[in-house]
Amino acid sequence: MRIASVRSFLLDSDSFGHLQATLESRRLDVARVEELLDLTDAVLDDQLPLDQMPALIAQAFGVEEKVANEIAADVAGYRLYPLRDFIEGVPEHIVKWGKRVEDYPQKRVGKTRITPDRLAGELAEKHALEFSDVLVKRMGFLIKAYFDGSKTRESTLTFFSRPPSIGGLGASGEKSQEVLNDVDGMRSGIEIVEREEELQDEAPAVANVALPVEEPVAVMQVAEPDDEANLPEISPSHELAAEVPVISGNVVRASQETVPVPDADASKAARRVEVAAAPARGKLEDAVSMSIEAAAATLQTKRIPKKAFADIARAAIRGVRDLYQTRELFERDFGVADA
Helix, strand or coil: CCCHHHHHHHCCHHHHHHHHHHHHHCCCCHHHHHHHHHHHHHHHCCCCCHHHHHHHHHHHHCCCHHHHHHHHHHHHHHHHHHHCCCCCCHHHHHHHCCCCHHHCCCCCCCCEEECHHHHHHHHHHHCCCCCCHHHHHHHHHHHHHHHCCCCCHHHHHHHHHCCHHHCCCCCCHHHHHHHHHHHHHHCCCEEECCCHHHCCCCCCHHHHCCCCCCCCCCEEEECCCCCCCCECCEEECCCCCCCCEEECCCCCCCCCCCCCCCHHHHHHHECCEEEECCCCHHHHHHHHHHHHHHCHHHHHHHCCCHHHHHHHHHHHHCCCCCHHHHHHHHHHHHCCCCC
16 A cells, blocks of 8 residues: 555554564564564555454464454554555454454544645645646646546646636646646545535645555565465564464465465465565564664664664665655654764
8 A cells, every 4th residue: 555644654663562562462472573564564455355364363373263363353453443444344353353443543544635726736836837826726626527537637638738718727748747647646545525624634635645666576476376275375484493384574365265274284285485586584684683783873872762763674674665764764753864
């Protein structure tokens, strides 16, 4: 999910702490919290159905069904419930798994509401379009018509470039394309409303432009699944014995109906996925450790919690956050000038 507000929530360290506490309370290895993050990433990317989370947790952590349901409820409650405007069925599954939605933070990361005129004004300012109030209002009308599908892209571009004297905006073709590209990027993150009274007190809508899709770190070649069952990939952890399964960072949905199997058959039924040049989990942790070691003097001088530093470094190395965003966080939160 590439919406900026959603990405910002997913990088919030509060949810990491809640999931670590979930594992610790059940005497499970808190270092494996990354696997729960991978699990929610797979749900958000439509690689794993929400209702299959308990089965995968039970298999990966070797816990009974009741405990797996409780862990799945916590994962959904802390990580997915605030995103309920984007994912269907989260509250119902929390209740189904034996918990109450009231037990989790009631924060709601929703779509930004904005009027056509305000959206047009923000886009005109962003793209340095020196429009009069009349042209901004006309631009808002055109954007709303394009947004709701009553005007095609081609028709909208025609009106953008048409002279103002005959109902257009007089914008260049390049600027017109850039504006509509932004509108396309906003589709999943904003809701256009007619009246100012319907607005929420939120950040400008242009902040909810979908972020560019990052290049994948690995190319996956998926073999045909065994006939007995189709399961998401299970791979061995570097920290535990080889026979203990973990949830892979690249959870692949084998079919529309994934069938769970007993632990004894997991190695036979698991899909065989060859990942070219994929970084090992051990290398990821080594890289985080090296980052902390390299910043040891700064951490000590500024009394920066190592966990907070590690969370930011780990997100950058996992590819969840790019280097520019990482540097901005270091400089903003910790005052690290040499970020």
